[in-house]
Amino acid sequence: MDFATFLIQTLNSLQYGLLLFLVASGLTLVFGIMGIINLAHGSFYMIGAYMAFVLSSATGSLVWAIVLGIPLALIFGAFLEWALFSRLYKRDHLEQVLLTYGLILVFEQLRSLLVDNDVHGVDIPAFLGASIQLTDVLSYPVYRLAISAVCIVLAVALYFVIQRTRLGMMIRAGNDDRTMVEALGININMIYRVVFALGVALAALAGMLAAPISSVFPNMGGQVLIISFVIVVIGGIGSVWGALVAALIVGFADTFGKVLLPEISGMVVYLVMAAVLLWRPEGILKKG
Amino acid sequence: MSNMLLEGRELHTYYGASxxxxxxxxxIRQGEGIALMGRNGMGKSTLIKSMLGIVRPKHGRVLVRGDDYTKATTYRTAQQGIAYVPEGxxxxxxxxxxxxxxxSARAGVDGQRNWTFDRVMETFPRLGxxxxxxxxxxxxxxxxxxTIGRALMTNPDLLILDEATEGLAPLIAMEIWRIVKEIRKTGIATVIVDKNHGAVTSICDxxxxxxxGEVVFDGSSDEIRANPDLIQKHLGVGH
Structure with a gap:
């Protein structure tokens, strides 16, 4: 592998890993803090991608689609938490799996009715359409760099909110002892709603950002869901930083696996997961 | 009663079938101190949790400052100036x-912020x-x-300490009692559960x-201390 190829694969790994982090961070928070196994989390990624398609067709730009899509996703997430997920906190995991699996079917059917079952492309915004020439034949698209940049900004913002704000302290405290948070006069249900809505918005944003690269197609949330659960398990349930580290590991393992070990590329990520679990059964970073 | 802080009436609570x-x-009234006593498993913690909505009584009512809080969520009850330091x-x-x-920092029910971060630091130098x-x-x-400092940061009118010194070395327990006495002097009402009957009855009136699960005695602490038989009968170990 020459240096230019290595550089491109490294950038691809970062971009893919960071994008997965957006999906997995919400999944791990909802799993860790509220104890909910949300199989429908991948659907939010799919919904984001379709929002990017529909809204960018309507407004003429992916940027506008994202500007409109994020508040829509937040509202949608808060509504779902209020209407359905708030009823699941005291139920066991089987009931959670039943409801959230049902939601996948509902969301896919709605997608089929409201849009269609075709594969669609989404245009990259014109100002990000360029490529950086690395060698005579190899170049790297600016849009992919932009995705990584947006994800890094969001990861830093998420770090700030969780580590430095009172809301973040309450979220982490809720992870430790829900009843005690309530006994201090804090409305934990409102905190759950905020966290859930945030998780939905991050997953939807990941879908919107990915739409121009991966295109938009039915059941696209399924693959992302499975890989996100792998990240949650590797990183340690409930740990956002664990999810970041794990997402980058998965991004590199998957990308370089495809290049270096094409025969077993589908397995590489799972081999990594197995290795990490043998080494640290509770994930890289348990909590924090 | 206008100065009534927290009331439980005819509370029946079950854990499953029991x-x-x-x-x-x-x-409990404003500023009052109650030593809540009884052997293990007699319902002290359950009584506290029932009034805070952490467990739901099957029958009976909970009133906070005269208003019905029987079905209120725990956080709404806590926001009425009730701070809870749980067992464990x-x-x-x-x-x-x-x-x-x-x-946990917030103003009290009447907007007062007597307990600030700095004051908690002064009260608990070890935390600093x-x-x-x-x-x-x-x-x-x-x-x-x-946990006591954290409870004070909510500027409560009532502080509930369940098993205040359980598992602590005697010197540390003495330090906790000294602090609780100081807190009592500021006029905060307290409910204290502890195995040290001498300490709780001297701090609480x-x-x-x-x-x-039934009240067999409700009276002044002096009366308890004057009646060692009462303690022996209801609280003594070895029965």
Missing amino acids: HILHGIDFH RGIFKSLTVRENLLM ERINNGGWQLSGGEQQML RAMILVK
Whole structure:
């Protein structure tokens, strides 16, 4: 592998890993803090991608689609938490799996009715359409760099909110002892709603950002869901930083696996997961 | 009664099929101190949790300042100036000492902010030394100071301490009692559960004894101390 190829694969790994982090961070928070196994989390990624398609067709730009899509996703997430997920906190995991699996079917059917079952492309915004020439034949698209940049900004913002704000302290405290948070006069249900809505918005944003690269197609949330659960398990349930580290590991393992070990590329990520679990059964970073 | 803070009327609470509280009446006024006594498993913690909405009584009512809070969520009851330090303390282990204190800070019911971060630091100098330590790095005594400090940060009118000194070394327990006395002097009402009957009855003016989910004594602490038989009968070990 020459240096230019290595550089491109490294950038691809970062971009893919960071994008997965957006999906997995919400999944791990909802799993860790509220104890909910949300199989429908991948659907939010799919919904984001379709929002990017529909809204960018309507407004003429992916940027506008994202500007409109994020508040829509937040509202949608808060509504779902209020209407359905708030009823699941005291139920066991089987009931959670039943409801959230049902939601996948509902969301896919709605997608089929409201849009269609075709594969669609989404245009990259014109100002990000360029490529950086690395060698005579190899170049790297600016849009992919932009995705990584947006994800890094969001990861830093998420770090700030969780580590430095009172809301973040309450979220982490809720992870430790829900009843005690309530006994201090804090409305934990409102905190759950905020966290859930945030998780939905991050997953939807990941879908919107990915739409121009991966295109938009039915059941696209399924693959992302499975890989996100792998990240949650590797990183340690409930740990956002664990999810970041794990997402980058998965991004590199998957990308370089495809290049270096094409025969077993589908397995590489799972081999990594197995290795990490043998080494640290509770994930890289348990909590924090 | 205008100065009535917290009341439980005819409380019946069950854990599954077992009947824990058998129609308990409880009340505490502004500034009052109650030693809540009884052997293990007599319903002391359950009574506290029933009034805070952490467990739901099957029958009976809970009133906070005369208003019905029977079905209120725990956080709404707590917002009425009731701070709870549970058995086993319940500090947030993934937060630092500073964060444990800051996350709960708020003004009291009447808007007062008598208890600030700085005042808690003055009251618990040991916490100041460990301010950036994680909750999991604290000793039992430090954890108890932290939960009391955290409760005070909500500027409560009522502080409930369940098993205030359980599992603490005698010297540390003495330090906790000294602090609780100081807190009592500021006029905060307190409900204290502890095995040290001498300490609780000297700090609290009133005492209640629970036996098998019923109140068998509700009177002055002096009366309890004047009647060693009462303690022997209802609280003594070896029965």
